Structure formats: C-alpha cells, structure tokens
Amino acid sequence: MVEYLPRSAWNARPPNGGPGNLTVSRVEGAVIHWPGTGSTSVIHTKAAVASALRGWQNYHMDSRGWSDIAYQVAVDQAGRAWTLRGLRTQSGANGNSDLNERYGAILLILVTGEQPTAAMKATTRAVIADFRRIYPRGTAIRPHSAVRPDGTDCPGDAARAAIARGEFTPGHSEDDDMTPAQMQELKNFIEARTQAYALWTHRQLRRDLSAVVKAYALDIKNYERQTDAADAARAAAAVWATAPPSLQVDGSPTQAPEAPDPNVDPAPELPADLEPFPPVDTSAEPPADGAAPAAESAAQ
Template structure:
C-alpha cells in the first residue's frame, strides 16, 4: 500500500509489539472514526498531533501495544500509516485477527469530503481484495463486536449503502491538460483495470492508486480545460473514462 505519510512522518512511538496479519483469516474490513468533539484540522501538522495523542492514550491508558488502527484517511484523501496495513489491528474488540481497520480522520461535527470518501472506498476495496473470499466492508457499529455509533451516522449510512462513489458538486478552478495527457491517463487506467484482481465480495474492480489520485484531484474541479481552449465538465470526463474502461475490458472497444 502507498502511504502519503508513514509512521515517522507523524512522530509515532515504537510499538510495544507487533503481529503480522494473516490475510486469509480476515473476514471484515472495518471503518472507524475517532469521535473527536473538537475539530481536527486539515494540515498534516494538526493531524499528526492528534495521531500522537491517540497513540499515547491507546498505549498508556488502554494498555494496548500501539495506536489501535491500521490505516488512516484524512479529509484531503491522504493515506496515513498507523499500525500498517499488514499488521494486526486492535480496533475491533473480540474479532481475533479476523478484521482490519481503517480510521476516517474527522470530528463528530465534520462532514466527510468527497476526497475522503474516494480514498476510503479505494483503500477498503484494496484491503478486501487481500482478505478471505467473501470479506465484507462494514462500519464499526455493524461489525458485531460492540455497541457503538462508530463511525458516525454519515459514514455508517454510506458504508451500508455499499460505499458509493461520491458526487462532486463543489466547483473550484480549471486545470490545463493536453489531449495527449488525458489520453495517457485513460490508457494507463485501462491497462491497470484489465490486470487488477476483483476484490472479494464485489464485482467491481478498484481504481489503481495513480489513477485514483489523478481522478480524485480532477473531481475537485468543475472543468478540465484543454490546451486547445475546449472546456470539458469534469464529471462528464470521469464518466466517459469509466465507460471506456468498462467497454475495453469487455472487449467492446479496442484499447487506446
């Protein structure tokens, strides 16, 4: 897994011990939140401060070996290495190494951004693809371990709905790209799409990390401005890309 920030970047303490996860035993990918009553902030420095505080609490007060979660995703869609994707987590009581956890880094009064949802969706499917056949993606409150509202009403409803791709309605600014550059993105994604394994429990193939980043960034914009002056609505462009990928994979269209 690719991390935007590794443990050293947020100043993690050493784990007291660590046990590698046996992926063939994993039955659930569980999405959590910290239920922070104060805004966490969007800067890497602010997020790192909260991660250190949570780790101190988990180790010193709860007596756990490390911060409880495996991977974190912030409101900008950045991925944080917590315990690590391949390390057994401590976030879902009584599951005995049959789960892996993702922490959505947001406070109680904050709404998950499209960037966060896009990355959560990608990471959850990526992890489910490594797990046992039939692995499901659930919110903590639906994991069957403890009675909890985690990961909050908005995320819980989103996960129950099947992690739908977010809609992007907030216009920001234009970016410049040549048709050849856009063509390259499509070609690379088609290649990756056709070779990517289908995650257990889903019929959909995941976006690759590179394409996810590119499309998530583009989706924050209302338009893509081509070098020849043409302006294409971003949502239309992404829909066209996905349609072309699907048809190419099905053999209905030749690869670019």
C-alpha cells in the same frame, strides 16, 4: 495506487511488541472507525492530523496498555492515507481478539457532525482495494457499531450512511450519489450540449461542403475548356495531315484555315455569274400614257 504517509510523517513511537500479522485465510473484511472525541473542532491540516495521531497513540499505549495505536490505516479529509500499524498487522480496535483476527481497522479522521469529503471517500475506497488485494476473501465493509459486541456509536451517523450507500466500496462512483432531480438536470444539460454541438457541426460541414462544391465546379469548367481546345487542335492536325493533293502546296498540306468564330455569322458565298439586282429607277416621272410599270406588268 495509494501513497501512504509513513509512520515517521506523524513521528510515531515504536510499537511494544504486538500481535503480529493477520492470517489471510481468516480475514472477512474491513471495519470503519472514527475517533469519537465528541469535539466539533475539525482536524484538517497535516500538522493537526499528525498531532492527533500521536495523542491517540499515547492514549492507547499508555492508558489502555496496547502495543501501538489501535488502527491499521487512517484517512483524513484531505484524502491523505497515514500508515498506523499497516494493513498486514492485526489491529486492536474492533472489540476483541476474534474480531481483530477477522477484520482490519480503518480510521476516518472525522469529528462530530462532519461529513466525509469526496477526497476522504476516494482514498478510503483505494485503501480498501489494497486491503482486498492482500486479503481476497476480505470483501466486507462494516461500521464498527455493526460488529462490536458491547455496542458503540462508532463511526458516527455520517460514515454509517456512507457505508450503507456504498461510498467506500471500490468502484463506486460519486455520480451514484446524485438525487433524481440532479440526475435529470445533468441529463438535460448533456442533451442540450449534444444538440448545440450537432448544430454547430452541421453548419461547419455545410459551409465547408459548399466551398468544396464551388471549387469542384470551377475546376470542372476549366478542365473542360482546356480539354475541348486541346481536342480541337488535335482533330484539326489529323484532318490536314490526310488532306488530298489538291489542297496541298508543293506536296505539303496547306496550313489549316483559321477556325471560324462561332459568335459571328459567316459571309455568304455567291456564284461568280450571278447577275446583280437591276438598278432601281428613282425618278419621280410617272410612266407615259398611264401604263403600269414594267415590273408591275410582268407580275400580271
């Protein structure tokens, strides 16, 4: 939505009558104009634009005898939209009554050799979008030089080129104005940024996943240790609860023996009547008559 500065913003004079409003069914489009002063002195500040508009209004009303400044809306290089006659009022700028009834008139405040800024183009597109909402059939966007019967340089080479490129057409994107080299450069930049972001994301996810895996493994070990201990305790309690009377004291199950340490070998249990090994004769005297020791004789 365009914010239009009112006529009071440039201290406009009241119009002298006028041709009235455009007929919606007759409007074919909008014509783009420029002041055509021949000067290269830019008109950029708000005060300078307001002063210029007052001067053009005086010229149109006092020298040309028109009812008001000729155009409907003006757009400056800062992107400001100025109400002149207004979009509904028929202009006096296109060349004759028939053209003024068929087209609106938008003034671009450009001087000789000046290119329209991105702000000017964006606001002009928005003004034309508003124009089309009022006049649905008025979709044409034409330079003044394309419609004036007597010919004119208006609106200048820069504005004509912008019209031809569609830069004043609603919906146009400034990206469409890029050269093939600029487009390729932008594509390369986007691809490089995308790859860098993908690599960063991969590293972050890998680091986070590694931490999650370690924490999960530790939790599993703790859970298994606690579960095994609890299961062993429950199993022992169940066994001793069903123990036979021979293992019970005073009719109650004896206390379960302490579980053996799996890391220590159990001591061997020996029968009570097992004879010990015979004592070993440690004397240094040899047996008499060269006889072999008893153990050795038994072995033969």
